[in-house]
Amino acid sequence: MSVNPAPPSAPFAGPFALATLSSPGGPEFPALITPGELVVDLRIALDDVQLTTRRLLEDWAALLPRLRSLAADSTVAREPLARFQVHAPVEPRQVFQSGANYRRHVIDLHVAHRAPGDDRPEDVRRAEAAEIMDRRAAEDLPYVFIGLPSAITGPYDDVVLPSWAEKPDWELELTAVIGRPAHGVSVEEALEYVAGYTIANDLTDRATVFRRDMPQIGTDWLRSKNAPGFTPLGPWIVPAEAVADPDGLRLTLKLNGETMQDESTKDMIFNVARMVSYASQSAQLLPGDLVLTGSPAGNGMHWGRLLRDGDVMDGSITGLGAQRTRCVAGVAS
Template sequence: MESFVSPRGPFALGAFAAADGREFAGLVVDGRVRDLTGTGLPRTTRELLADWDAVLPRLAGLAAAGDGAWTGLDGLRVLPPVEPRQIFQSGANYRTHVIDLAVAHRSPDDPRSPEEIRSETAALMDRRAAEDLPYVFIGLPSSITGPYDDVVVPDWCAKPDWELELAAVIGRPAHRVSEAEALDHVAAYTIANDVTAREAVFRRDMPEIGTDWLRSKNAPTFTPLGPFLVPSAFVGDPGDLHVRLTVNGTAYQDESTKDMIFGVARLVSYISQSARLLPGDLVLTGSPAGNGMHWGRLLADGDVMEGSITGLGVQRNRIVR
């Protein structure tokens, strides 16, 4: 087991595998896990989220009592903390990230200076936040892997890149909810790394269609998730968290969620106008500045990514080709 960093709050929720392979939902307190099997609570984290209003006080009671069988994290494999039915991913949702991309992808014959492009793009982002709609696409649950598992890069992928993101986890179903109501439907938060094959994002053979999110983002293991689900009540303001990702100890993403163009409530409300969000579903809120394309440094065999977000713990994943 990798070294453990406690999440914020008196407890968190996770999914685990024992040495004999048995999988279970567990309550996490100070680096120890209480197996919830036999407590009368639902069996999986997704089932727990589906009855969150009733489950949360019972989890609080178990955490406070401290009795029952507890196991150290070192004796367990930490699994993805939930198996969602749907993953909704927000694109181009951080101002600085979009500005950096505009400079990096400017045409060679563009007469504007980098400073002019930055200024014009910043003004565009301000208008977008005030007048526009979020950009959201769909991810596949089969891309999810555990917070300490290897990320396996397929042989066709030449430009693997990192994208550490805050993920909102749905509790109450949400359909056509207002922005004011939206956060009432978020049960917890966790960390996601939306690994991307950069060369596959745009279909050069079909430019009129545009992006290919299936191929670029959904290979197995391309979405490390976790380590745990931290109840939203313990997280505080999701618009004021620190997102940090290192590769082999060097920090590349080091940003605040304050830089989001559309906050969690806006994203959840927007998605719910078209789709029905279900318990356990994930809303990935976009990647802040500092991706590999910006630095000219993409992922290579043996690299180790370590990602953290305020109060949510740390995930650590090795790249394997």
């Protein structure tokens, strides 16, 4: 179910973006979105009735010039976006997620979790945490784990909060969309494998992040992050060529109209190139795969206010549009 049958206006950088849409009752299809929220059906424009957004990304280098031409061609048929339902822009095969990747956020967590008996002033402990973050950025590796594609939902769909989720929280994140197979790529070449960028809200149930029955096991990302609909994605994929600096974008999340997260990707400890390169050292990244780059300060745990039935989240990132999702209480099974 959608909060808005006609999505809110969501401007994006560049002359076009990619979307996955459907007419009422019809199948999903890949579309070109052009300024003025106009839609080009790429099945028709590219003469391929079986076309999907992921297939576009699998042939990204060859098709990108054609997409540029279609966006610039005023004779190509276009329809208003308001006639269509907006879905997650791509169905990935793999989802790579990141934690503890925003400097201020991690410093705040470090300061908040004071060790027993540590009576030093906050400014001293904060300076210590800052030094640790500098050392981590210079010497350590990103923290990446795997998510499930089945958790992805559309950018305007309702988010069902499972009855077992005691502390559901938001995490707005810049997401890189892979455009060609990548394995063992260097930091210097990593961005060449990124087709574009989109928005993800990587929801987490804080109560189930750590196993209570066996604490020595550590984190349980399956339980805490992968409920159906826990990753609203989109609305668009904006081509990387239209995003001048992915490390200088503003992320903003509002809860019921009140700003909760407001940070620049400059605050990332490991930037997009380092995240993509690191993930590719272990796994082969495939076209359409997602690399989520972590969430900045301002989560619900910070504010002491977790998600509940009826909450509306508005998330936006500079040049990538905006998403709006409403929380709905799940029914106990």
